[in-house]
Ligand SMILES: Cc1ncc(C[n+]2csc(CCOP(=O)(O)OP(=O)(O)O)c2C)c(N)n1
């Protein structure tokens with residue numbers, strides 16, 4: 034039997050991709066290791082190598098086809114001793130689908146890439162200027178580029194931020210525009226370059242330090258907490274430290290315990306730091322710009338899973354999102370849900386579901402975790418009398434625990450039900466797909482908590 | 493062939509040819525295993541990060557041939573080869589890659605995090621260079637217990653710039669700990685070449701300031717690796733302290749599965765493959781020395797392919813972990 038060549042998954046988050054072009058033609062002899070085709074993933078163009086020896090008998094999906102699902106047969110290899118007649122013997126149902134790709138691409142191009150359903154954020158009232166549709170990744174890049182154009186003291190430093198264009202492609206194009214003096218590839222030395230950044234900030238520069246992911250900031254946490262956060266205080270207000278530490282935070286996909294955890298509560302714990310966690314493109318751009326302009330150390334917790342999501346983003350170099358203010362993404366009178374980062378999208382999704390049951394949830398996008406916009410939370414709880422806090426991180430001493438305490442303190446008499454926390458499970462992140470799913474909040478868990486605080490039964 | 497003689501002298505009953513064939517087989521097993529893992533990743537059966545060891549096989553295989561039972565091994569996330577070479581079962585490794593209950597960590601660790609107390613493999617660590625102090629601690633344990641063991645502690649050319657490496661070097665030299673620091677210099681840390689990351693590119697000299705001897709080794713030549721390994725393992729076992737072995741090697745594949753590898757040319761990769769491949773080089777030696785025939789090498793290939801196919805089958809038939817496993821293994825019940 035000829036061997037099927039299947040569309041490969043080439044990144045942890047890839048479900049489909051573009052088969053850019055074939056590098057072999059039908060009839061070509063191929064050896065294991067030969068490059069067969071180029072595949073475009075959500076991140077990059079990758080080469081696909083042959084895993085078997087033989088002859089490329091048939092191309093099932095032509096070059097240029099977009100939206101080709103992972104594991105779709107894209108070609109057939111004739112093995113030693115087989116002739117062309119063997120090709121016709123292959124009839125699997127999935128192959129039948131793949132054999133009509135010529136028409137398929139057009140249709141799949143028109144359909145938008147599958148995305149978590151999200152409500153559009155309501156833009157701040159103060160902003161009426163132009164917007165453009167961008168991914169969170171692009172919004173972050175533009176925020177840095179605009180601030181670097183604005184202020185020659187701003188520079189970007191981190192692993193693979195320059196020549197590689199960012200491990201997650203967030204700094205794409207910045208090296209070209211600003212050159213190696215201001216877009217600096219570092220060795221893998223987090224404690225060293227974080228500390229160097231703090232020193233540079235002491236001297237008056239405005240570093241943006243990228244952690245490839247926040248997991249690696251633990252190598253540098255002493256410099257962030259002991260040097261960046263405490264020096265203003267220890268110096269009696271003399272020594273400022275204007276620095277941004279940014280990068281993806283929280284669970285990615287299937288990268289296990291050391292590479293998926295949420296640092297929100299870790300950093301929000303520390304006086305002397307500001308901590309923000311954007312969800313939308315607007316948040317990302319506005320908060321990062323505000324962070325770069327801020328005279329204090331600011332932690333910007335991004336999320337890898339959001340990088341590819343698109344939003345309407347203010348297109349104005351003066352636009353910023355003030356640090357310390359939350360945003361009501363969806364108004365509602367039945368219950369308040371607080372969330373940040375990726376969980377905002379999930380909260381909105383849950384709210385839409387619950388609306389069908391007559392529960393109108395008010396979804397607060399916290400945006401800033403330190404300072405925390407307690408006024409907006411308390412106001413909302415006074416209206417809805419019920420609160421569910423949502424976060425991806427661990428429950429113990431988490432952001433939800435803090436919000437619960439604030440609400441006890443400031444809105445106890447307004448509560449009609451105990452506050453409920455929906456969090457990641459209190460375990461290191463497992464690798465196995467089924468366990469990972471169980472370890473994280475999902476719509477069903479959020480909906481169950483909301484129904485519980487509303488004293489509604491399971492639908 | 494000095495090494496082979498030595499093995500005989502050490503009362504190993506094997507003929508020299510057997511030793512060479514075993515080296516060949518062990519390298520080929522890693523190669524085929526990694527190719528299989530790459531395929532399973534492409535089919536969506538393996539998720540997250542998956543760092544393949546293809547091209548670097550001679551390093552771990554040569555050193556394990558020189559090591560003794562009771563020695564300990566610790567490395568980074570590029571770890572499948574190390575696991576197989578310490579004697580871990582291909583099925584259990586592959587099933588961990590697919591996140592199944594039959595995996596070495598019951599599916600909870602994945603590609604980067606596997607352990608085997610039985611074979612002396614201590615992981616499997618995802619944070620660059622974190623394994624270096626840990627390996628130093630394993631060596632501390634060998635010395636403390638006086639068990640004659642040595643720790644083989646592997647790190648990359650990118651990892652050598654982390655501060656904790658030098659904190660470890662200082663303690664290891666100060667206390668004469670039995671540890672071999674094996675720097676696997678595959679020329680790149682992700683997309684950054686050694687030249688762009690390291691002020692001094694002579695990585696074997698990184699212990700100079702602590703008086704730690706350093707040796708640069710052709711890490712594509714398994715016999716050379718074994719020979720150097722024997723010498724320095726004996727040195728460490730005799731209580732003479734640590735050494736830095738810089739293995740000059742090369743990774744053929746991208747850093748992980750989603751790396752388009754635009755930072756090097758295709759010619760660079762194919763040149764190493766064509767001229768320095770550790771497996772082809774040894775095959776040629778075996779054939780030229782009439783220690784093997786084309787057929788006997790093919791037979792070895794069939795054997796390791798079978799192992800890998802069975803491992804792949806097992807990794808798909810083994811069930812996903814029980815949901816209750818989410819909450820186990822967080823603390824030891826005291
Ligand atoms: C502390 C830390 N920083 C960054 C990373 C991301 N990262 C993973 S592997 C890697 C490159 C390491 O290169 P090298 O030490 O040469 O090992 P190789 O991958 O070549 O085996 C980087 C930067 C990490 N895992 N841990």
Ligand SMILES: [Mg+2]
Pocket residue numbers: 648649650676677678679680681682
């Ligand atoms: Mg390397």
